[in-house]
Amino acid sequence: MGLLGLAGVVPAWARGGDLLSGVARKGFDEVSGSNIDLTVARSAFSTGNKRGGAIAVNGSIPGPLLRLREGTTVRLNVHNQLEEDTSIHWHGLLVPFQLDGVPGVSFPGIKPGETFTAEFPVRQSGTYWWHSHSGLQEQAGHYGPIVVDPAVPDPVQADREYIVVLSEFSETDPNVLYEKLKKSADYFNYEQPTWTDDYPLSGAQRRNWARMRMSPVDILDITGSTFTYLINGHGPADNLEFNFQPGERVRLRFINSGAATYFNIRIPGLPMTVVQADGQNVEPVEVDEFQIGIAETYDVIVTPDNDAAYTLVAESMDRSGMGIATLASAPGARAAIPPLRDPPLLTMADMGMGGMAGMAGMGGGSESMPGNSSGQGAARPGMRDTSRLPADVEVGPGLAMVSANPVDRTGDPGVGLSDVPHRTLDYRKLRSLTPNVDRRTPSRRMEIHLTSNMERYMWSFDGKKFSAVSDEPIRFAYNERVRVKLINDTMMTHPIHLHGHFFELVNGAPADRQPLKHTVNVQPGGSVEFDLTADEPGDWAFHCHILYHMVAGMFQIVSVANPVGEGA
Amino acid sequence: MKTAVASLLASVAVSTVLASPAAAQHAGHSLAEPQQSADAKTKCEEEVARHRAMGHPVTDGACEPAAQPEAAMDHSKMGHMAMDHGSMPQGRPAEGAIDHSQMNHGDMGQSETDTSSMDNGQMDHSQMNHGQTGSQVMQGMDHSAMQMGSNADIPLLPPPPEAGSGPARAAVSIWGEQAMAEARQELIRETNGGTxxxxxxxxxxxxxxxxxxxxxxxxxxxxxxxxxxxxxxxxxxxxxxxxxxxxxxxxxxxxxxxxxxxxxxxxxxxxxxxxxxxxxxxxxxxxxxxxxxxxxxxxxxxxxxxxxxxxxxxxxxxxxxxxxxxxxxxxxxxxxxxxxxxxxxxxxxxxxxxxxxxxxxxxxxxxxxxxxxxxxxxxxxxxxxxxxxxxxxxxxxxxxx
Structure with missing residues (x-):
């Protein structure tokens, strides 16, 4: 499709190449040591009854687990066997900027047939991942897990551990998926309000949504209508099994390697104790379900005991599909697979009117209510009051909504989870396990608005696509400590990732216990703040980790000045 | 999709707070979710116990659920700076539940503030030196909701001159002008929404x-x-x-x-x-x-x-x-x-x-x-x-x- 625009990027397999050659293996090998080779190549992939082109690294999807050790030096050789440029970003690892793997920001990219070597000291421990930062290759399978074992005894003790890599597979080429979104943004959404749905929406509410030209089910761009959700490369039909002995402490390292999917994770009957977020240890907190943003990682401890088997459910946030695995005490043991829950609806808070719910006399999250419940429109705040925006936000066709009251939503467990009948995780429950180093009060604040026009599928920071600000990076002085506020002027949750740094979420924790993150979810119509110590000199990518938002323009460069003055 | 309890309670809290500013001060230490209000209460009671151990008088019943709906409040919006502590109802707030970080004790000026009606005569804020609190100093108090530096103390500013200016060029000195220029152009093309x-x-x-x-x-x-x-x-x-x-x-x-x-x-x-x-x-x-x-x-x-x-x-x-x-x-x-x-x-x-x-x-x-x-x-x-x-x-x- 997309005759003119796409002709140049249709891969060989889609032009009639042999699909049988090199079908990628599901799951991953482990590679470790001081010298590691990674080979990126065209491949094919199949799961269930779906089959399509893919990119595999070392022949598997996900690619191999990099098992590193804190305090060592590792040399990673990336061989590009594609017919196009590629790259690998070591997501969450603290590396010199020129090895960070973002073409056009940290390096020129890896040409076809070439090898790129990244050699760097491993300065940290925890659960991370790697992925391509070239085009949409990540969606095609170019990703894999990283585990760095600590140099000192791990404060998290477990009898066994599993890595749980969450992702998606579509038969359709990622470039075509993007093309469809640009032409018809609700293309993949088959949970839309209709005359025959059973959403708890009154006629007045439906008319109000229509009046705003927005949708209460605009939750994920790409859905189970095309995605098969994968756990370690295995679709629901692939019967992935994690074995345990009853009573063992099992560590599950969850990594959301999805390109466009938020997952809600639960193991019915088995509480999970979250011990690590984004590779950084946190004070243990027990939950029954948590939402994992794209590119986030969470480590949890479970102690399965009573039952022979438990189902691990990774349900997409819009509830259009799920990834499934089984924790089994004996091979083949299975537990019931819960059905998909009803799709959630967006609320007043998701429209940036968090604090106004009470004012308008309606239940905020309890029912989806744009405008007045009686339909009289008595208290209809404007959806695009641009006078609320600072001068540096560009007001144009790419900005369809302004959050009238973007409240701090770090206490919210995420779209669809505020009414589940069990314990959920939210950012305010995260506390660093050990004290943070930098306890300075930030010397300044800055604000960045997340902006969009869903109808045109345009995404940006401050109303400006990267192409409009490619010469105006976000600048920090070396070692400067800045409080950054992200304000979401859209109705979708965005996982915002800053390369090369950990920032501290301002979540109500004491200054020295604010949790460290590399990726933060900014909930619809809400805001989040983080304190950043800009102590990694160089140029770093800063972007929404929904792959299709990034390529649509929601991308910027963060430039941290070099203390010795060179290069920046 | 029923009841997003947190938002609902937040909205209730808004009206409560509007009616009674002082009551909002309870919320500082218990940011727990509403469904965990029992848990929050327990924490509050622990808090009270600690404060009693420190010699602060705390009234009985300070942890009763009356104080719970505010749990979901966003304190950063509340403007504690402007609050008059003297207006607090006698003995009502548990001292342990006050969010110290928002109060900016340094600026309060003991002489201008009538704290006697708070019945906390034994607590000398000036010696607690909140401004420099490191967690070690205050460990025993578990100010779980404490944030260092409220936003009112941090100015909204552009980057300082040391941050540099102009395009991002850090990679140029390592990989060369031409290679980086080509890659940058490709990145711009790739992220401009396309044709x-x-x-x-x-x-x-x-x-x-x-x-x-x-x-x-x-x-x-x-x-x-x-x-x-x-x-x-x-x-x-x-x-x-x-x-x-x-x-x-x-x-x-x-x-x-x-x-x-x-x-x-x-x-x-x-x-x-x-x-x-x-x-x-x-x-x-x-x-x-x-x-x-x-x-x-x-x-x-x-x-x-x-x-x-x-x-x-x-x-x-x-x-x-x-x-x-x-x-x-x-x-x-x-x-x-x-x-x-x-x-x-x-x-x-x-x-x-x-x-x-x-x-x-x-x-x-x-x-x-x-x-x-x-x-x-x-x-x-x-x-x-x-x-x-x-x-x-x-x-x-x-x-x-």
């Missing part, structure tokens, strides 16, 4: 009616990016067996001027009948309530002014079965007899089509449409032996790629 081609057969249909059956097409499409596009459209009709009755093509520059609207300007060429070329100025977009609307004014090479306004609405019956009412009105500033156009409302057409989207891109439909020619236009029709009112039963496909 693409879209083609839609909006109505491609067979029309059954009294007399000879006919056909009708309306196609449109574009080539371009997010803001500027080359837009084209064509429509035409005829009767089977005869040559095409009416056909036109338009080529337009389409420029996004608002989130939901494009401005369009260009030319229209009629391909049948007396040769006419028109200048076109119009708009296309999505109106409130999701009406897809198109409007254009046409000035012909003979100086005639006409206009056309179209609107349609997708009503989803199911995820794939869609009912689409539409209406179109053609206006003219003058009679154009050789084209059968009458001044005023030249013709009005309304229709309803029911389509089934086997795929988003491919949807067969059935429908009915009714067209009227009005006023002078109706006279022209009758003179030509045509009926000014025509009902069409239609079958067609809607497709795009």
């Amino acid at each position: 693409r081609f879209w083609f839609q057969g909006d109505r491609f249909e067979y029309q059954a009616r009294k007399g000879a059956d006919g056909y009708f097409w309306e196609i449109q499409g574009y080539y371009g990016g997010d803001i500027d596009k080359f837009w084209f459209r064509s429509e035409g009709e005829g009767v089977f067996g005869n040559k095409v009755e009416k056909a036109e093509v338009q080529g337009l520059w389409s420029h996004a001027i608002a989130p939901f609207f494009d401005f369009q300007a260009g030319i229209r060429q009629d391909l049948t009948g007396p040769e006419r070329t028109y200048a076109v100025v119009g708009f296309q977009g999505l109106a409130p309530y999701k009406f897809e609307v198109t409007g254009a004014a046409f000035v012909s090479n003979t100086g005639d002014l006409t206009a056309r306004l179209e609107g349609e609405l997708d009503q989803k019956i199911t995820q794939r079965l869609i009912l689409q009412p539409r209406a179109e009105i053609n206006l003219s500033a003058q009679d154009v007899p050789e084209l059968g156009i009458g001044a005023g409302i030249d013709r009005f057409e309304t229709g309803i089509r029911l389509r089934y989207e086997f795929a988003r891109e491919f949807a067969p439909y059935v429908g009915i449409s009714q067209g009227w020619r009005l006023g002078r236009s109706a006279d022209f029709a009758r003179a030509a032996g045509e009926d000014p009112s025509v009902t069409n039963y239609v079958v067609g496909i809607r497709f795009w790629f």
